[in-house]
Amino acid sequence: MLNNVSARTQSSVSIRDLSLSFGSVKVLENLNLDIHDGEFLVLLGSSGCGKSTLLNCIAGLLEPTEGQIFIKDKNVTWEEPKDRGIGMVFQSYALYPQMTVEKNLSFGLRVAKIPKAEIDRRVARASGILQIEPLLKRKPSELSGGQRQRVAIGRALVRDVDVFLFDEPLSNLDAKLRSELRVEIKRLHQALKNTMIYVTHDQIEALTLADRIAIMKSGVIQQLDDPVTIYNKPKNRFVAAFIGSPAMNFLTGELAEEGGRAVFRTNGVSFSLAGYDASEPLKAGRKVTLGVRPEHIKVDGDIAGGEVHEAVVDIEEPMGADNLLWLKHAGHVMSVRIGGARRYAVGAKVRLAFDMTMASLFDAETEERI
Amino acid sequence: MAAHTQPGRPNQLFRNLNSKIASIPMMLTAVVIFLGGTIWTVVYSFTNSKLLPRLSFVGLEQYERLWDTPRWIVSIQNLATYGCLSLIFSLTIGFLLAALMDQKIRFENTFRTIFLYPFALSFIVTGLVWQWILNPEFGVQSVVRSLGWTTFTFDPLYNSDIVIYGILIAALWQGTGLVMCLMLAGLRGIDEDIWKAARVDGIPMWKTYLFIIIPMMRPVFVTTLVIIASGIVRIYDLVVAQTSGGPGIASDVPAKYVYDYMFFAQNLGQGFAASTMMLLAVAIIIVPWAYLEFGGRKRG
Amino acid sequence: MDKSLTMPISGPAISGSNGSRLQAGPQGKRPRKVLSPRNIIVYGALGLAAIYYLIPLYVMVVTSLKGMPEIRLGNIFSPPMEITFEPWVKAWAQACTGLNCDGLSRGFWNSVRITVPSVIVSIAIASVNGYALANWRFKGSEIFFTILIVGAFIPYQVMIYPIVIVLREMGLYGSLYGLILVHSIFGMPIQTLLFRNYFVSLPEELFKAARIDGAGFWQIYFRIMLPMSLPIFVVSMILQTTGIWNDFLFGVVFTRPDTYPMTVQLNNIVNSVQGVKEYNVNMAATLLTGAVPLIVYFVSGRLFVRGIAAGAVKG
Numbered sequence: 001m002l003n004n005v006s007a008r009t010q011s012s013v014s015i016r017d018l019s020l021s022f023g024s025v026k027v028l029e030n031l032n033l034d035i036h037d038g039e040f041l042v043l044l045g046s047s048g049c050g051k052s053t054l055l056n057c058i059a060g061l062l063e064p065t066e067g068q069i070f071i072k073d074k075n076v077t078w079e080e081p082k083d084r085g086i087g088m089v090f091q092s093y094a095l096y097p098q099m100t101v102e103k104n105l106s107f108g109l110r111v112a113k114i115p116k117a118e119i120d121r122r123v124a125r126a127s128g129i130l131q132i133e134p135l136l137k138r139k140p141s142e143l144s145g146g147q148r149q150r151v152a153i154g155r156a157l158v159r160d161v162d163v164f165l166f167d168e169p170l171s172n173l174d175a176k177l178r179s180e181l182r183v184e185i186k187r188l189h190q191a192l193k194n195t196m197i198y199v200t201h202d203q204i205e206a207l208t209l210a211d212r213i214a215i216m217k218s219g220v221i222q223q224l225d226d227p228v229t230i231y232n233k234p235k236n237r238f239v240a241a242f243i244g245s246p247a248m249n250f251l252t253g254e255l256a257e258e259g260g261r262a263v264f265r266t267n268g269v270s271f272s273l274a275g276y277d278a279s280e281p282l283k284a285g286r287k288v289t290l291g292v293r294p295e296h297i298k299v300d301g302d303i304a305g306g307e308v309h310e311a312v313v314d315i316e317e318p319m320g321a322d323n324l325l326w327l328k329h330a331g332h333v334m335s336v337r338i339g340g341a342r343r344y345a346v347g348a349k350v351r352l353a354f355d356m357t358m359a360s361l362f363d364a365e366t367e368e369r370i
Numbered sequence: 371m372a373a374h375t376q377p378g379r380p381n382q383l384f385r386n387l388n389s390k391i392a393s394i395p396m397m398l399t400a401v402v403i404f405l406g407g408t409i410w411t412v413v414y415s416f417t418n419s420k421l422l423p424r425l426s427f428v429g430l431e432q433y434e435r436l437w438d439t440p441r442w443i444v445s446i447q448n449l450a451t452y453g454c455l456s457l458i459f460s461l462t463i464g465f466l467l468a469a470l471m472d473q474k475i476r477f478e479n480t481f482r483t484i485f486l487y488p489f490a491l492s493f494i495v496t497g498l499v500w501q502w503i504l505n506p507e508f509g510v511q512s513v514v515r516s517l518g519w520t521t522f523t524f525d526p527l528y529n530s531d532i533v534i535y536g537i538l539i540a541a542l543w544q545g546t547g548l549v550m551c552l553m554l555a556g557l558r559g560i561d562e563d564i565w566k567a568a569r570v571d572g573i574p575m576w577k578t579y580l581f582i583i584i585p586m587m588r589p590v591f592v593t594t595l596v597i598i599a600s601g602i603v604r605i606y607d608l609v610v611a612q613t614s615g616g617p618g619i620a621s622d623v624p625a626k627y628v629y630d631y632m633f634f635a636q637n638l639g640q641g642f643a644a645s646t647m648m649l650l651a652v653a654i655i656i657v658p659w660a661y662l663e664f665g666g667r668k669r670g
Numbered sequence: 671m672d673k674s675l676t677m678p679i680s681g682p683a684i685s686g687s688n689g690s691r692l693q694a695g696p697q698g699k700r701p702r703k704v705l706s707p708r709n710i711i712v713y714g715a716l717g718l719a720a721i722y723y724l725i726p727l728y729v730m731v732v733t734s735l736k737g738m739p740e741i742r743l744g745n746i747f748s749p750p751m752e753i754t755f756e757p758w759v760k761a762w763a764q765a766c767t768g769l770n771c772d773g774l775s776r777g778f779w780n781s782v783r784i785t786v787p788s789v790i791v792s793i794a795i796a797s798v799n800g801y802a803l804a805n806w807r808f809k810g811s812e813i814f815f816t817i818l819i820v821g822a823f824i825p826y827q828v829m830i831y832p833i834v835i836v837l838r839e840m841g842l843y844g845s846l847y848g849l850i851l852v853h854s855i856f857g858m859p860i861q862t863l864l865f866r867n868y869f870v871s872l873p874e875e876l877f878k879a880a881r882i883d884g885a886g887f888w889q890i891y892f893r894i895m896l897p898m899s900l901p902i903f904v905v906s907m908i909l910q911t912t913g914i915w916n917d918f919l920f921g922v923v924f925t926r927p928d929t930y931p932m933t934v935q936l937n938n939i940v941n942s943v944q945g946v947k948e949y950n951v952n953m954a955a956t957l958l959t960g961a962v963p964l965i966v967y968f969v970s971g972r973l974f975v976r977g978i979a980a981g982a983v984k985g
Binding site: 423471484508624629 | 808912915
Binding site: 056059060061080081082083086087088090091092093094095096097098099107108111112155159167 | 561563564566567568569570571572573574577581582585586
């Protein structure tokens, strides 16, 4: 499915034909993935899609049924987790509750019989980076959620490894802390330039943190791309629907030709597809789904040109900075995002125009992007 | 709930009446039997009641006599030996079995069924089986002798010096399954991520158990300890069935002492004094535990 | 060392279709020997422990099927050369306690007459009480409950004599009713706790909705709580049945020889000093006495574990 086996020389983690099944249940199927040196890769998907399973395979905490895993060009498929050159941060922090922060950071190093001076140096460095020096003598139970997660990151940091694995590290935190730590993780990545593999079900985390996002569904990577491409050029309908909030509008209909130009027709209404960047010729008669994000539908004053339609306001959801309008048109109800200050009465008539350069067309059968 | 009375409101006593009616058995049991009975026994332990309880106080005379009675001393010594060893062994064996069971093994249910079935049996049955197995004429001793070691001696139930160990073997057989179950529940309650973190850190399994898991299981250990300990103080049926306190009085225990003085020796005062001592022993176990468990936070 | 990687499944196979991306070297599952040192230690230790736990049961069965001459000759672990059910018949119908020689059957039926009503009464009281404590707290209810739970730790010997006096005053001393009452009293702490915790764990909205619908104390109990609490009733029945069946102390204190429960009678048969010791009959009698709780245990399985765990951890 994925390309770029040739780029292997600079890849930090590569996964080859990886499959994993528990009994007859296949969790991962023939999965291939190359992660570049210093890249921040996010594995995104809803629960049960196999993203955490994949991460655990990379860590060596789960054994794949088939396939190979390379870290720094070394085949680590049969290696113990400690020998893979990875550090891992867990959702539940997994701090050792009876030990102080300092002991938590140093325990693995002491077991590995690393000289005392070196341990001290690494602990000092990690706690400096994460600004947890004042907490070193405390126990995990005396820390807040955010502080605990920082310590958990510190435990990965002291291992002096090339690859960091994050298993939904922010899921147990409240919204405010989550966004704070998100920024810190990003800053950490910029400072350390390590390879980071980050599992989450939160698309905001994925979009803000990732160099590349791998969207997974039932053990298969649906799309692997940078956040902008994922958002604007989703490869299939699943990705389009998964990313974006409020969700993309989907209009089912078919392709047609009017006056020599391709149009999308639904319930007798035609939308010009001028400006749409199709990857294949748009043959008339093909059943398709048109996907448009709420912010790519322009209303009244925002319309810069192009084809204008008329719609009726069905309902209005003011959300502060934005105002979400639900408009009825051509037998569909679609959401449109406008500025929070602009208000409409229910039943009012509005003019709207689709920004086709930002729209997506999917084959109705295969649900793949056209 | 029932904070302030307003005019015209029904009497406080009749609020929630059905609930109070339903709780009458509990209230009676708690106050009359548990509280009242205990106080009654403690009070009468200061009297010289013989065949019937009489309220003629003699101060600490019963206690002085109690601690002068060799049989009581023996039973206390037995309880101490049995108690310490029973605690150590059942916690160790129980934890080891639980740790083995926690290795994602096959046939886990079968093993658990085997380890726990003795717990379903009464102490009487337990005592009688082990009496038979430890019978020197037919049991383990004779079997080993018939294999060639003709001088082999293992007759705990007939040797005053080691009879308490014979009882210990039977008690461990009966009770370690429960400890194993409690420990296993404790192990299963530990966050899976802790194990993963320890593996990523490269900590060997035995060190993970020793330095991370066992400290984390402190509450389970404490609870188990309390359960075992309060069972130890009560030990009675097992001794009656296995040795009847013999040979002589060598395997006597406090609970048996109490029973015998109350119902056979017709020396109620002695029985009350001895049972008060048992109560004291339990209090020494329970009070610190209750303090640790419930003292810090608000009643839970 | 590796905790989660345990199943001795060996040998990977190169995936047939597109092995092209794969390089030489390790792939797929790490090969693992069935007879790894780790497996030998784990299963060896568990196996040895299992033998220790099974031996008494085995010895009981084997001994109870042998004739006395064979027992005197052989060792207790050898299987019977000639299987005889004579000891079982004798234990059930002819074994002597004192002057009575009608076997354990008397004790069995006494135990049934004690256990069945005791279980019913104690569960009925405890379930209603646990429900009151969970959903209808009143001033002081928690205090009484705390006394009850603390009372569970008091040695029975401390409370026995006062109970003897109370029962004597009520005219119940020595009767089955008296013993049933005693079992209900001493089963109360653990049973009430079990039910209280269960009802507390049910969603409170259910109770509130029922109250808004106008249902009262008993209506909510019978219409809403009871139908939802079958599992906890089963758990508490298992706990009480085995507990009461296995009781010895209360049986010996609160009943007379003709109403002795099975455990007391068994002890009297086996530990009687008169007559020739018939070990095979003794073991058959022991097995018969253990049979009821054992059957309960093997049939109920996980529920039994749940019961003792719930009871023990919270107790």
